[in-house]
Amino acid sequence: MGNRHLYSRLLLVQSETSAYVEKVLENVFLKYLSFQLKIIPERMELQFGFILLVSVGLTYGVAPYHDPHCGGKQVIVHLFEWKWTDIAKECERFLGPKGFCGVQVSPPMEHAMITTDGDRPWWERYQPISYKLTSRSGNEAQLKDMVQRCKAVGVRVYVDAVVNHMAGLGRKGVGTAGSTFDSDARDFPGVPYTKDNFNDRSDCPSHDGNVNNYGDPKNVRNCYLVGLTDLDASQEYVRDKISGYFNHLISLGVAGFRVDAAKHMWPKDLEGILAKTHDLPEGGRPFFYHEVIDRNDGAIKVNEYFHLGYVTEFRYMQKVREGASGDLGRLGAVYDPGWGMAPPDQAFVFVDNHDTQRGNEALTYKNGAEYKRAVAFTLAYNYGFTRVMSSYYFTDNSAGPPRNADMSAKDVIIKADGTCDNGWVCEHRWKSIGNMAMFRNAVTGTSVDNFKYENGVLSFNRGNKGFFAMGSNPFSISVNTGLPAGEYCDLISECAQKIRVDGSGHAQVSPKDPTDPFVAIITQGGNHIAVSNNPDVGNPTTGHVVANTLPPYTPSGSQNFKRTVIMIEKQTNPGQDLFIRGGIDYAHRAGCSASAALSSNPCAIPIRHINPGSSNHFDKVKAWSVGDNFLDWGGPEPGQGSNQGRQPEGTPAYWSTNDHSNSGYSPLNNYGNHYWIVDVEMDCSKTENGFFEVKAVVSGVWESDSSTSAPCSGLGSQRLPYTTKNHFAKCGYKNVFHFNSQTCQISSL
Template identity: 35%
Template sequence: MTYPPVRPGRARRRPLTRAALALGAASALLLSACSGSPPADPDASPATDGSGHDVGVELFQWTWDAIGRECTDDLGPAGYAWVLTSPPQEHILGPAWWTAYQPVSYKVESRLGTREQFAAMADTCHRAGVEVRTDAILNHMTGQDAPGTGWAGSSYSHYDYPGLYTSADFHHCGLTPDDDIASYLDAQQVQTCELVNLADLDTSSPKVRATEVAYLKDLLSLGVDGFRIDAAKHMPASDVAAIVGALPAGTAIVQEVIRGSGEPIQPEDYAGNGKVFEFAWGRDVKGVLAGTPGAALDLGKAGYLPSDDAVVFVDDHDTERDGSTLSYADGAEYALANVLMLGGAYGEPMVYSGYAFSDRDAGPVQDARGAVVDARCAASPGPAAQRSDGDWVCQHRWAEIAGMVAWRGVVGDAPVVDRWGQGDAVAFGRGERGFVVVNNGQAPLTTTLATRLPDGRYCDVLTAAAPGTGCGDAAVRVKDGRVAVEVPARTAQAFDVAARAR
């Protein structure tokens, strides 16, 4: 299919995937068979323009084979639009998770799989209707002082990468005693000194830029649709612009620029290159959920990137380790934060899915030679599941999260309406297509609320039972614009026009 030209760095809006179209057809049949004809008002019918099909998921340290299977078995059918993979390039040896973030070469050969497996994964995901974005390390090479050999056998030293770079291709800032960043209030330090000893590439160099563009184009040739630009904050925005501007139009770009109060480098500086992660959303939702959950709907109205420029998340692989955001360890509260993110209208949401750990440096489970073992999800993943270190948490499969991904596809870009809040609870609708109630309190919530859903009986799409199987006495009834709900403590319920009760 031919897509219209898109400004470099802007993600294209993808049409509905075959899986989504099949789901839509099934929903239409369900509406007709179980509750009469669908509403005549198109505003009260499921979105058909793909406007809600925008949710990504970071499958952190998942192998290429496992990602391919997950695209087919879960991500495509669940309605995820794109998957973010860990960095695919050759890296240093070692068991820690961060070895993947220390490149040795640009060979697509890592402990997550081979070049051939990577290309097969991209093809498999595309056939499932899921785009593939991958983490791109452009700011630096390794942080190792001693020479070594990478995963694919390439030799290296701190400032020498045979066939790629010599010492002349790196910054040597001379601004601090050890050339490491000492102050984030000094833009020159942040962008020319070393981030925790990682050899800092001179991305203003035509040679460096050409080398990195060739690497990114190679990944595009293997089926990649876009990139997460790691440590973008540590490169001038103009350098990032020169690199991503050399890529084909329509390449999706999202940049890692952590917002810091009073710092001279801010996410807004990079918005011209593509979307930017709004880290403030994840940090702030942790606070508001503990106090007034409804305030989550106000995040993004001031002091944030414009919605069209932002990618938001509850956590990612860094923040779940530094404690700045909620994480899977927060159980029900973490699930509710994801419900609010996916239910709201600010930014493009990204779900995170990793593995359990108690040591923040611990990598995923590996075999005797250091290759990561394929991820496997438990039969019933969820906030209350018992886990040991190394177990795959599979947040993207939690009923609360996966249910909201499908719900978002139904409501599309309908506006937030009928907002209600009381203490630890909040409820809101998205036009006439969907309605959500979140109860973060310690007691059940029983109340009657205003909603624009058409009259009828609706199933809660956040339960483990799939919509369409019938929810019997568990259905709620909307009558004359009112709905009575009973929401247990620390849970949420969501209803939409594609999940009417039989």
């Protein structure tokens, strides 16, 4: 077992154990290193295994900071310098419906106010004054509202965290939250930090105190980066302040953090900070990705940070620029492990960011077609976790966002054609970028097959889940898509054209818009065009909807959790949805109470929603599933998501049919129209001998009581645990009921 691997396991234990056990483990590890053991004695390894098993229950893996907590979605967008109020609207009107995982927001902490040439530069946001949540983007109340509204539509928020340093030398005054500061005196009373909390000049080997030798880790991590006052994060006090900042944001609903300038922080200091950072309220460690610029030109390597989360891969940015700007065939070798690039499961990748678009090293929105090719390819390929950029127009590299006369940022205005106005670029809304989020979500986990570059056209399929093609110019090609026969919706044109795949997997492919030479089709949630027969299903803009294939189900591995499906037949009126409530009867178990916290209520059963697919048909149920962690007898859970301001009435179900041409098609449905489905993993250990109760609710009206508690067909001679006037379902099985009816069937999944 390598040192780094062992230490990351010990860090995992640190976040779950008492301070005493933490210290014991730290001492054991230090002794292990000091003796430079090559092999851990068998008995010691068993002891480590026992401690890990007891203290964490195998809840997390070796590196628990890689989960973005967005239901398996794969694309983040950086809404650079957007106001919180505008981000909330964008989550609801665009990011949620398009299947984006989350949004990276500009640093929300109090920052310096700097005026140069009548403008306030973007980089003032990277000069912290305190961890108070008032910035150019808005105040804490607006931030909290935005985070909650985004979460309600399935979009998580990740904060750009500036914690390596405070404001730069030579600055003094008042920050955006009213805190005074004096950088030269290292005096930041809004935190508070004093001179003792910063790296001392004696710890920095450079002659002027600034970073000037990237071949020396001590120079990079102990000296001041371009004069920014460098915090000494080896101090527990500093770690407490930074982790406290993180924890406050987590309490507001933030799901993770981009750590700015992580390259300039010692990994052991980040380990100490992350160990003090809380789990998310819904469970799990926060998502982290670290800015580590490694171009094979210095002592700091990306692999030093792998156990702490994803790591930015700047070499990818260089590779994709070279391919998208010239010979597209070079994109087939965009991942080069021989060049030291991070492996796909560790790399955080992008075409440009707010720094590089102000230099000459990256493609940006200013490069037009080349930029579109680079981003579309990035979202279609299978390397890394992806982020796309959303910018504002600028000519001066220091220019701040579009502003009003009072220096406040301008509103983001959306025009009738879906593009942005008021000085905002909104690359994420370009069709060849925004529509590729659904593609990446659908093909995640598949390989790149049939990679082909010929006559200026690049194409490949992602297993049997998706096909992508792009060219430097308009094209028409006959190609093996690798997909099943059928008629598919072109995502790039937003279903304005169909691609017909024959029985051999071949198709004639060309872009709908010659100025946007891309084609993307998927078999999951984005293929066969059909007109809905259900008034609740459809695209209000085109009248067309998309058929669905369930994503592959992968068990979570939790011993007591079993996939459980509840189906209830009910034809509803337009605008109505069906919800279920249930668990164990309060009269049957002691300690059950409507006022008890669900986590301690023995009649509530823990559940985890399974992704139903990426079609727009599921937008409502996915929004309502956020924060729905129990099957219980109450209404919406604290923090449960809403859909366009509408609150759920319990655990949400989605409408389904057995009609393959309908967007509500589900392979779970072998029966007909109007079967509402709840598909979850359920903790069977919390049921009554495998059984639990369930009842449907529509528009506040409960399903009527049943006059009998006879077993459902399919159970054979199994006895029900007690008598109830509700439906009895079985954990780990498919349970089919009919609204206001005693008829039911239970079968294996």
